[in-house]
Structure formats: C-alpha cells, structure tokens
Amino acid sequence: MIYIVGIGPGSRDYVTKKAFDTVETSDFVLGSKRSLEIFEINGEKIELSVNLKNELYEFLKNYKNSDSKKKVSILSTGDPCFSGLLKTILSFDFVKKEDFEVFPGISSVQMAASKAKISWxxxxxxxxxxxxxxxxxxxxxxxxxxxxxxxxxxxxxxxxFLIENGISDEKEITVLENLSYSNERIITDKISNLLENDYSYLLVCIIN
Known part of the structure; x- marks a missing residue:
C-alpha cells in the first residue's frame, strides 16, 4: 500500500500521530532531506532531489510492476492536497485512486493564518x-x-510583476517565512521595502 503523508510545515511539533505511526511501520519512506529528518525511520530511506517528480514516477512504476505488498510512505510537506504531492502522483497514468491513501497534514496556509490571527x-x-x-x-x-x-x-x-502591472509599491504585504522553524520570521511592510530583503523558499504571503 502507498501512503501520501502530510508532515506539516516543518517542525515535529506539527506532525500528526498518524503520520509518525505510518512512517515508523513503512518498508520504504520517500521524501526530501528535511522531511526525512523529522522521523525515526525503520525501513529503507529514499531521499528525493529537485527531480522528485521523475524519481517518484520511476519508484512507483517499479513498485506497481513488481506487485509488491510492501508499505510505502511518501512525505509531502504541509498538506498533500494543497500545493503538495497528491496532484503530482495523480498525474501518473498508471496510478489509480485505490492504490493509495492520503493522510492530511497542517498546511502552511493554516499555520500562516494562525500566526496572523485571521480567519482564512x-x-x-x-x-x-x-x-x-x-x-x-x-x-x-x-x-x-x-x-x-x-x-x-x-x-x-x-x-x-505586481508593480509592473499597476500595483503601488506602497502596498503592504505580510510575509511569513520558515513557519514553525527556529528561524521563523514574520514581516509586514511596503512592497518597496520587501524587495530589499532576501528570503528562503518557505514562504506564505498575506494581503489584506
């Protein structure tokens, strides 16, 4: 069986017990380096690179062709059903919905809304x-x-792009970076000032 496991925004504190239990009992666990580091893994660990779509395709194709009964966990940052791996896996022509289960996680949108104290x-x-x-x-x-x-x-x-298409650089945006990590940063500022900073790729933005 294949499990697509949502692992939350990044900190172990926001991973569900279901996710921990599933990964612990899996024969194969696939995910990015930072995703794999969250878990104690007893099975075979497979680190996905920037070419994760091709890597997942090849692994799952071989898995399906072998008719294996082994348990596979695929780690998806945040929630698999929003900007996560569910859509990628559904795009594979040989994968059917009955081949896998999805365990949701806390999405970065949920986390951002809680930090900003807004109703999303x-x-x-x-x-x-x-x-x-x-x-x-x-x-x-x-x-x-x-x-x-x-x-x-x-x-x-x-x-x-927003500025070039008529949005004032005085417009305020809240940028939430590295949510749940020790280097979490939340900035509310004008676009002109935000353009002066450097950011990681772990970002959520809010415009009110």
Whole structure:
C-alpha cells in the first residue's frame, strides 16, 4: 500500500500521530532531506532531489510492476492536497485512486493564518508554485481590493510583476517565512521595502 503523508510545515511539533505511526511501520519512506529528518525511520530511506517528480514516477512504476505488498510512505510537506504531492502522483497514468491513501497534514496556509490571527475563510487562496498563470489571478485580486493568501514562486519576481502591472509599491504585504522553524520570521511592510530583503523558499504571503 502507498501512503501520501502530510508532515506539516516543518517542525515535529506539527506532525500528526498518524503520520509518525505510518512512517515508523513503512518498508520504504520517500521524501526530501528535511522531511526525512523529522522521523525515526525503520525501513529503507529514499531521499528525493529537485527531480522528485521523475524519481517518484520511476519508484512507483517499479513498485506497481513488481506487485509488491510492501508499505510505502511518501512525505509531502504541509498538506498533500494543497500545493503538495497528491496532484503530482495523480498525474501518473498508471496510478489509480485505490492504490493509495492520503493522510492530511497542517498546511502552511493554516499555520500562516494562525500566526496572523485571521480567519482564512475570508481570503482567496492561491499557490504560484509552478503556476505562472496564477500571477494574473493574484493581480486581479489585489486590484479589486480582495484579501489574498498566496504561496509565492519567487517572491521578488512576483512583487515586481505586481508593480509592473499597476500595483503601488506602497502596498503592504505580510510575509511569513520558515513557519514553525527556529528561524521563523514574520514581516509586514511596503512592497518597496520587501524587495530589499532576501528570503528562503518557505514562504506564505498575506494581503489584506
């Protein structure tokens, strides 16, 4: 059986007991280096690189062809069902929904909302990860004065796109970086000032 396991924003404190129990009893555990470091792993550990889509494809193809009954856990940062690995795995033509189970995790959007103390049901939610077309949606939301929570692709480039398309660089945005880690940082500032900083790729942004 294949399990897609949501592991929360990054800290062990936000990983569910279900996730720990599933990974502990798995024969294979696949994930990024930082994901694997969260767990005590008894089975075979497989570290995924930047080519994770191809690596997952090859592993799962071989697994399916072998008709294996071994237990596989695939670690997905945050929640697999939002900007996570569920969509990637569903894109594989040989994978059927009955082949796997999904265990949700705490998403970065949930974590950001809790830190900002906002009700995220009032916000439009967007991911820009690999979705350049969503930049136009973000622009339209901002132009219409709507509230948005978004996961940037490259924050500086995304902010420059907004400015180049008529958004004032005086517009304030809250940037939440490295949520749940010891180096967590939360900044609320004008776009012009935000462009002067450097950021990790673990970001959530809020526009009110």
């Amino acid at each position: 049901e009032d916000y439009n939610i967007l991911t820009l990860h690999g979705k350049e077309e969503n930049l136009k949606k973000l622009l339209n939301y901002v132009k219409n004065g709507e509230k948005v929570i978004f996961l940037p692709n490259n924050l500086k480039n995304d902010l420059k």
